[in-house]
Amino acid sequence: MDNVNLKKLAKELNLAISTVSRALRDSHEISQETKDRVKALAAKLDFQPNPHASSLRRNKSRTIAVIMPEIQNNFFSQVMNGVEDVAQKKGYHVLIYLTHEDHNRESDILHLLRNGRVDGLMISVSNSTSSFEYLQGFQDTEMPLVFFDRVCDSMDVPCITTDDTEAAFKATEHLIKAGCKKIAFLSMAGNLSISTRRRSGYIEALAKYGLTSDELVVECGPDDELNRKNIAALLQNNTPDGIFAAIERFAINTYEVCNKRGIQIPEQVKVIGFSNLEAVALFDPPLSTIVQPAYEIGKEAAAVLFKIIDKKNLLDAEKKIAIPSRLVIRASTTTIQAKSHSIA
Amino acid sequence: MDNVNLKKLAKELNLAISTVSRALRDSHEISQETKDRVKALAAKLDFQPNPHASSLRRNKSRTIAVIMPEIQNNFFSQVMNGVEDVAQKKGYHVLIYLTHEDHNRESDILHLLRNGRVDGLMISVSNSTSSFEYLQGFQDTEMPLVFFDRVCDSMDVPCITTDDTEAAFKATEHLIKAGCKKIAFLSMAGNLSISTRRRSGYIEALAKYGLTSDELVVECGPDDELNRKNIAALLQNNTPDGIFAAIERFAINTYEVCNKRGIQIPEQVKVIGFSNLEAVALFDPPLSTIVQPAYEIGKEAAAVLFKIIDKKNLLDAEKKIAIPSRLVIRASTTTIQAKSHSIA
DNA sequence: AATATTTACGCAAACGTTTACGAAATTCGC
DNA sequence: GCGAATTTCGTAAACGTTTGCGTAAATATT
Numbered sequence: 001m002d003n004v005n006l007k008k009l010a011k012e013l014n015l016a017i018s019t020v021s022r023a024l025r026d027s028h029e030i031s032q033e034t035k036d037r038v039k040a041l042a043a044k045l046d047f048q049p050n051p052h053a054s055s056l057r058r059n060k061s062r063t064i065a066v067i068m069p070e071i072q073n074n075f076f077s078q079v080m081n082g083v084e085d086v087a088q089k090k091g092y093h094v095l096i097y098l099t100h101e102d103h104n105r106e107s108d109i110l111h112l113l114r115n116g117r118v119d120g121l122m123i124s125v126s127n128s129t130s131s132f133e134y135l136q137g138f139q140d141t142e143m144p145l146v147f148f149d150r151v152c153d154s155m156d157v158p159c160i161t162t163d164d165t166e167a168a169f170k171a172t173e174h175l176i177k178a179g180c181k182k183i184a185f186l187s188m189a190g191n192l193s194i195s196t197r198r199r200s201g202y203i204e205a206l207a208k209y210g211l212t213s214d215e216l217v218v219e220c221g222p223d224d225e226l227n228r229k230n231i232a233a234l235l236q237n238n239t240p241d242g243i244f245a246a247i248e249r250f251a252i253n254t255y256e257v258c259n260k261r262g263i264q265i266p267e268q269v270k271v272i273g274f275s276n277l278e279a280v281a282l283f284d285p286p287l288s289t290i291v292q293p294a295y296e297i298g299k300e301a302a303a304v305l306f307k308i309i310d311k312k313n314l315l316d317a318e319k320k321i322a323i324p325s326r327l328v329i330r331a332s333t334t335t336i337q338a339k340s341h342s343i344a
Numbered sequence: 345m346d347n348v349n350l351k352k353l354a355k356e357l358n359l360a361i362s363t364v365s366r367a368l369r370d371s372h373e374i375s376q377e378t379k380d381r382v383k384a385l386a387a388k389l390d391f392q393p394n395p396h397a398s399s400l401r402r403n404k405s406r407t408i409a410v411i412m413p414e415i416q417n418n419f420f421s422q423v424m425n426g427v428e429d430v431a432q433k434k435g436y437h438v439l440i441y442l443t444h445e446d447h448n449r450e451s452d453i454l455h456l457l458r459n460g461r462v463d464g465l466m467i468s469v470s471n472s473t474s475s476f477e478y479l480q481g482f483q484d485t486e487m488p489l490v491f492f493d494r495v496c497d498s499m500d501v502p503c504i505t506t507d508d509t510e511a512a513f514k515a516t517e518h519l520i521k522a523g524c525k526k527i528a529f530l531s532m533a534g535n536l537s538i539s540t541r542r543r544s545g546y547i548e549a550l551a552k553y554g555l556t557s558d559e560l561v562v563e564c565g566p567d568d569e570l571n572r573k574n575i576a577a578l579l580q581n582n583t584p585d586g587i588f589a590a591i592e593r594f595a596i597n598t599y600e601v602c603n604k605r606g607i608q609i610p611e612q613v614k615v616i617g618f619s620n621l622e623a624v625a626l627f628d629p630p631l632s633t634i635v636q637p638a639y640e641i642g643k644e645a646a647a648v649l650f651k652i653i654d655k656k657n658l659l660d661a662e663k664k665i666a667i668p669s670r671l672v673i674r675a676s677t678t679t680i681q682a683k684s685h686s687i688a
Numbered sequence: 689a690a691t692a693t694t695t696a697c698g699c700a701a702a703c704g705t706t707t708a709c710g711a712a713a714t715t716c717g718c
Numbered sequence: 719g720c721g722a723a724t725t726t727c728g729t730a731a732a733c734g735t736t737t738g739c740g741t742a743a744a745t746a747t748t
Contacts, residue, residue: 003459005704016728021706031726048459052405053704056396056733063439071424077415084415084442088449093461095407096440098428105432115347115392116734117437255626277623282599284628349734360698365736375696397734400703460704 004045013037024049055116064305065095065113065121067106069150073248074276075294076124079148082298083122090306092119101222103129110138120144120309122301125152127190127221144308148301149292153193158308158319160301162292164194167325168201171244171272171290176209178333180242180270184216184234186227186250198246198274216240220250227253235263242333245273251280251287270333274325286330293323348389357381368393399460408649409439409457409465411450413494417592418620419638420468423492426642427466434650436463445566447473454482464488464653466645469496471534471565488652492645493636497537502652502663504645506636508538511669512545515588515616515634520553522677524586524614528560528578530571530594542590542618560584564594571597579607586677589617595624595631614677618669630674637667 010017015034023030023038024047030038041047055061066083068076080096087094095118099106103126111134113121120143125135132152139145139155151159175183185202188195199217206212218234220227231254234240245251251273258265265271265285272288280287300321307314354361359378367374367382368391374382385391399405410427412420424440431438439462443450447470455478457465464487469479476496483489483499495503519527529546532539543561550556562578564571575598578584589595595617602609609615609629616632624631644665651658 003704007704017705018707018729019727021704022727025706029726034726046455046458048455050400050459050704051461052396052400053733054706056394056400056735057704057706059733061396071415071421071428072418073421074416077417077421080415080440081442084440088441093439093456094441095437096424096428097432097438098425111390111392112437114390115394117395252623252626259626279596279621279623279627282596282603282627283623284626286628347734351734361735362699362737363697365734366697369736373696378696394734397703398736400705401734401736403703 003050004047005050009038009041009045009047013041059116061093061117061119062091063093063095063118064302064309065097065109065118067097067099067109067121067123069099069101069124069126071096071098074278075149075248075292078276078294079124079298079301082295082300083302084298086299086302086306092306099126101126101128107134110134114138114141114143118143120146120305122146122148122305124148124150125192126150127188127192127195130191144305146301146305146308148297150192150194158304158314158321160297160304160321160323161194162297162325163322164197164325165201165204167274167290167292167327168198168244168246169205170201170327172202172205173208174288174327174329175242175244175270175272175333176205176211178242178266178270178335180240181211182214182216182238182240183211183242183244184218184238184240186220186231186243186245186247186254186273187217188246188250189219189221195246202244220247220253222249224249224253224256228257231257232261235261235269240269242270243272245271248273248275248277251275251289255283255287265332266334272333281330283332285332288330288333289328291326291328293325296323347394348391349394353382353385353389353391357385403460405437405461405463406435407437407439407462408646408653409441409453409462411441411443411453411465411467413443413445413468413470415440415442418622419493419592419636422620422638423468423642423645426639426644427646428642430643430646430650436650443470445470445472451478454478458482458485458487462487464490464649466490466492466649468492468494469536470494471532471536471539474535488649490645490649490652492641494536494538502648502658502665504641504648504665504667505538506641506669507666508541508669509545509548511618511634511636511671512542512588512590513549514545514671516546516549517552518632518671518673519586519588519614519616519677520549520555522586522610522614523679524584525555526558526560526582526584527555527586527588528562528582528584530564530575530587530589530591530598530617531561532590532594533563533565539590546588564591564597566593568593568597572601575601576605579605579613584613586614587616589615592617592619592621595619595633599627599631609676610678616677625674627676629676632674632677633672635670635672637669640667 006017006020010020020038023035071077084094097109106126135152145157147157147159149161151161187199206215216238218230243254254271275289276292276294280289304318350361350364354364364382367379415421428438441453450470479496489501491501491503493505495505531543550559560582562574587598598615607613619633620636620638624633648662
């Protein structure tokens with residue numbers, strides 16, 4: 001059975017194609033009677049306008065793209081959840097692209113999206129991205145663009161992030177107040193703003209409490225095995241009494257190493273990390289975390305993107321939005337280990 | 345700056361639009377010299393063909409859709425990962441739609457996709473889906489379609505699943521061999537095939553070991569609070585010594601209740617559940633799981649979908665693929681609790 | 689050398705929609 | 719009841735691509 005289109009409706013109703021089109025879009029130029037006839041038949045035949053024809057003619061795709069390093073991670077999947085919610089309510093479709101932290105893939109994807117496939121896109125850049133030139137080049141195309149979480153500060157593009165510096169400061173301060181004297185920071189490799197900001201918060205906190213000489217930064221990456229090796233070396237050589245993981249994965253790696261080596265958390269080393277995994281409340285011991293407002297970031301990023309797409313004016317305050325993270329204290333950073341676990 | 349299109353290239357090169365189009369597609373009707381000229385200019389101006397015009401003309405969108413209940417869950421995000429990998433390699437784009445277990449949303453989405461926006465789609469149906477009539481209606485459109493994980497057996501559509509019955513049998517058998525006499529099964533509400541199959545495995549195992557009279561099924565759903573209430577009542581009233589959770593979420597809920605009530609796992613009750621969360625190895629105690637081959641399911645589903653799209657013949661064996669799950673035993677089901685945790 | 693074949697390109701019609709413009713038919717102002 | 723405004727609809731040209739067909743020129747065939 002062939003697809004039903006405007007031509008078929010028009011012939012059946014003895015009307016011109018344009019009349020049918022207008023009737024379906026509730027144009028004032030069409031009488032109510034005709035509208036009713038058209039809509040009745042359209043409903044009966046379950047007519048859906050061809051999106052490509054429409055997009056071609058109107059130069060609008062009603063589609064946005066989300067480009068992120070991975071999806072197998074609660075932070076990014078929550079972001080996606082927020083984006084999808086907003087988009088679906090607005091009648092937009094969402095394309096998803098995963099870079100797996102590969103800037104070549106990122107560049108290829110951006111190239112693919114240059115010619116009208118999407119009305120706009122949001123991106124969280126890969127940590128292997130050193131040069132932003134292809135992003136710059138992309139910006140010249142006037143394509144609506146929003147950064148989230150992992151942003152590129154040097155570009156004049158709206159950014160939706162969390163208050164990384166403050167959150168990192170608070171997390172470090174929490175460790176200090178819990179009695180830690182030698183705090184290590186597990187940083188993400190690369191020089192993304194998110195990394196430098198979190199490190200800044202760590203260093204500022206050390207400075208405030210006169211611990212500057214105990215600065216201890218270890219770079220980690222996407223390779224679990226390598227991370228565990230580095231963390232093991234860290235624990236062996238520097239015997240820190242506190243570890244602050246910039247990324248959920250690194251906190252997990254720390255737990256794995258401690259379990260294997262029989263190092264007691266929190267007695268020997270306290271651990272805190274950025275994480276959006278609710279189940280950390282069930283860890284042994286429950287992991288203290290900085291929880292990012294991932295869903296809200298997704299919603300906000302989508303909202304801002306749609307404002308740009310709809311050519312609404314963006315207030316300056318809307319161009320750089322930082323939604324605060326939440327510090328959730330659990331047994332991994334408290335001296336007296338609670339026996340009953342809190343529910344996330 | 346306007347978008348560059350075939351017309352602009354043609355004018356610049358003093359060629360016809362059709363020649364440019366053919367040159368870019370490496371048609372044999374075009375001389376090598378002309379091809380080189382065209383491609384050089386196209387590269388220089390960074391020409392990307394307008395996808396809507398192309399899709400309209402060729403009646404091909406190079407896009408597939410993935411419809412799933414949620415993304416904030418390691419199983420589904422791993423599936424998505426697999427799908428995206430395959431699609432990206434094939435030069436296809438991936439639209440994502442989340443139903444949040446709402447069959448109305450599911451039905452709406454299917455309606456939206458009727459008219460050419462995608463070349464095919466894969467779906468894991470929501471558990472609120474009781475009638476499959478809109479799925480049936482969809483099938484009549486000849487749209488390439490693949491089910492994954494949560495399938496609809498009554499329809500003649502390729503299904504990529506895991507061996508739910510066998511896996512559930514093995515999990516239950518494992519509990520029995522670990523000494524459990526009274527095993528409760530936390531089932532997902534609704535009557536999806538996945539639910540009935542997992543329950544069958546549970547019941548078959550009970551039967552094999554003569555425990556049929558101890559059958560104990562509790563229905564759970566997406567509401568954590570309600571689940572915890574039901575699980576608490578189960579523990580209070582029936583004092584099972586083993587719990588088998590059909591869904592990751594229910595296992596988590598079980599841990600939460602046990603923690604709050606001070607019920608010891610595995611001493612008082614052993615717990616096992618379907619789960620794709622690697623971090624369960626860090627739980628207190630580490631959770632035994634049935635791990636589904638989520639990434640492979642995504643890859644396989646995409647591969648089958650593309651075969652249908654490309655009108656390749658599907659072997660019968662490819663129409664119902666069940667990739668085996670993996671049973672991972674940890675301390676939550678072993679009598680002697682290991683002090684060092686295994687790494688996932 | 690005349691015909692047949694191949695090579696290399698242009699013309700123009702699609703694909704299904706939207707929309708500027710024009711033209712009947714109706715209503716209104718007076 | 720005549721011109722003007724309004725309502726209601728049709729004609730046709732876009733949007734950018736693909737592709738069947740035609741046609742010159744070049745080459746091959748006899």
